Amino acid sequence: MNILISRRFLASLAGRQKPVYNVERGGHYYKKKFKLRTKNDHVLAFCQMSKNFDDVSCLHFSKYDGGYVNPRKSDKPSWDQLQNVLLRLSDSLPKFGLQKLDYTVFDDEVELIDRVFHRHMRGLQNYMYYAGATAVVLRTIHPVFYTQVLNLTPIVEDSTIRGRCRTYRMNILDMILNVVFRFKWKYDDLRKEAAFTDTIHIFHVDGHGMIYRHVIDRVLPDDEKTFNQKSKKIVTKMSKSNFVQDLQVQFFVDGRDSIFVAESDATVHQILNARQFETRFFRAYKILLYQMDYVQEKNLLVAVGEDLPGVNPLLKIWNLNQLDKNDVPFCLRCSRISPGNRVAKVTALTATVSLIAVGFEDSSVLIFRGDISKDKQNKHFTLRDGLTCTEDGAVVALASAPDGILYVGTSHVILIYSIHSKEKDFKLLNTFKENIFARCWALADKDLWHQFVVAKREGVYFYQPDLKAAAHLFDGEKILIKTSKNHLLVIFRDVNTVE
Structure with a gap:
């Protein structure tokens, strides 16, 4: 007002x-x-x-909530103002921990949101005290400590400067071990052995060219030492197995201590023990299996496929804890689904304990609510109707995060919805006019705050309901992306590779 x-x-x-x-x-x-x-x-x-x-x-x-409302927040800065802030940050950030930062481009009521150390504060004085105290503590604990700015990019559309910084550090114990046992006493040699942590920084700039909000988020912690060396032996053993080599794999999903592999003939193989290759299989559909997902909380397998040609696809749910008389998982539910009574191919599927989302080739999305383990549960509604949004392309990605957040990715746009507990109660939170490819996306675990990860040719991007961040900007054709805890697996074809 x-x-x-x-x-x-x-x-x-x-x-x-x-x-x-x-x-x-x-x-x-x-x-x-x-x-x-x-x-x-x-x-x-x-x-x-x-x-x-x-x-x-x-x-x-x-x-009054103890905070501050910036009246210039809605005003966008000019390109020259963004370049001025970019120049000062480029000179100041690499010197973090060595000398005082340049605070002349920060607003007096700047807001700091640190998601690495879980801190939230307002005010330039508090910001300066926090930055100085953090630098002193880190330099005290880690004698080898320095910061490298990997990239800083001004974004005119949302009035931000987004960057990625890499912080190298080595504690006193590691430094002593390197000096005594590895005879690396030179500082340059110690810097090469230092561990690192990547963080993303988002600086929001107002209409007067001042930073009024600074968001810090973790991207990739350097915890390779925790990697289980036994996993390498398991992967090597599986690659040499005749069972794996003979499979005509269409796609796979990982479950609770098991892996589900779907073949082109709609047969599902469940690998119960990767070390001993204890497996069981069953025929999920008579003709074709479109998509498959696993619900870990109740050990359920959800899939969509065809039993008859030319009719609407079937949604099936199997209870893996219960077997029928044929020694296959018990089918809890079998129901036909279609967007508006039209025959459409299913291209995406995601399932949780209380929600199932199905995406179609015509850009439609159906939502099923309630306890999916109940056979008589048929409450559903249309989140997107393909008749009104065909130009967005086929749905290729669906990911359901906690707190009712649903990520929908099509061939031309990425949509973020908030699905509430009430039936047919949803809200579109954000829209990104960007394309996405099949198998080049993943939903991160809680260690990475359930971010929606998308791999593109120029790099990997992290999406949240309120922001988009870029990391690992490397060129190459991305083929597959997977996440596990705070690890990110990207399979891509290097552009420098000569075939």
Whole structure:
């Protein structure tokens, strides 16, 4: 809410005859923050006034929550302002931990959201204290410590500067071991042996070229030492097995201590023990198996396929803890699905305990709600109708994250929905006009905050409901992407490889 006020009224609000402005930002304007107490609530007032104190000022009121509402947040900076901030950050960030950062481009009420150490604060003074204390603690614990800026990119569309920094560090114990046992006593040699952590930084710039929000997020922790060496032997043994070589694999999903492999003839193989190759198989469909997913909480297998040609596909759910008289998993549910009573090919599927989402070739998406383990559960609604959004292309990616977040990826757009507990209650949170390819996406685990990971030719991108971040910008044709805890697996064809 904006209210036009006079100079005298502003002075009376401040409790003095003439307001005192001691900070100059943005050229011709001074600013001061006042907390106004009313009978019902607290109000935070932010004012701007010209130097001669004769012009009418604009007062921005907001419900006081201990925070600050930047009135210039909706104003976009110019390209020159972004370049100025980019230049100062490029000079300042590599010197983190060695000298004081350049705070001249930060707003007095800058907001810091640190998702690495789980800190959230406002104010330039708090920001400076936090950055200084963090640098001192890290330099004390890690004698070998330095920061490398991998990339910084200005984004005009959302008024941000996005970058990726790599922090190298080595603690005292590792340094002693390298000096005593490896005879690496030179600082340059120790720097090569240092572990690293990649972080993404998003700087939000307002209309006056000042940073009003800084978001820090982790991308790739360097924990390769925790890699289980036995996994290499298992993979080598599986690759030499005749059972694996004879399979006509269409796709696969990983389950609870098992792997499900679907063949082109709709046969599903369950590898129960990768070391001993204990397997069982069953025929899921008579003609074709479109998609398959696994629900770990209840040990359920969900799939969509065809038993008869030319009719609507079937949705089937198997309970892997229960076997029928033929010694195959018991089928809990079998129902026909279609978008608007039309015959359409299923191209994507995701399932959780309380939700099943099915994507079709005509860009339609069906949502099934409720406990999916119940046979009589048929509540469903259409999230997207292919008749109105055919130009978006086929649905190639569906991922259901906690807190009711559903990621929908088509051939031309990435959509993020919030699916609420009530039936047919959903909201479109964000839209990215970008393409996505089959098998080149994954939903990260809780270690990476359930981010939606998409691999493209130029690199790998991480999506959240409120932002998009880039990491690992390497060129090459991506073939497959998988995530496991805080590890990221990318299979790609290098552009420099000569076939």
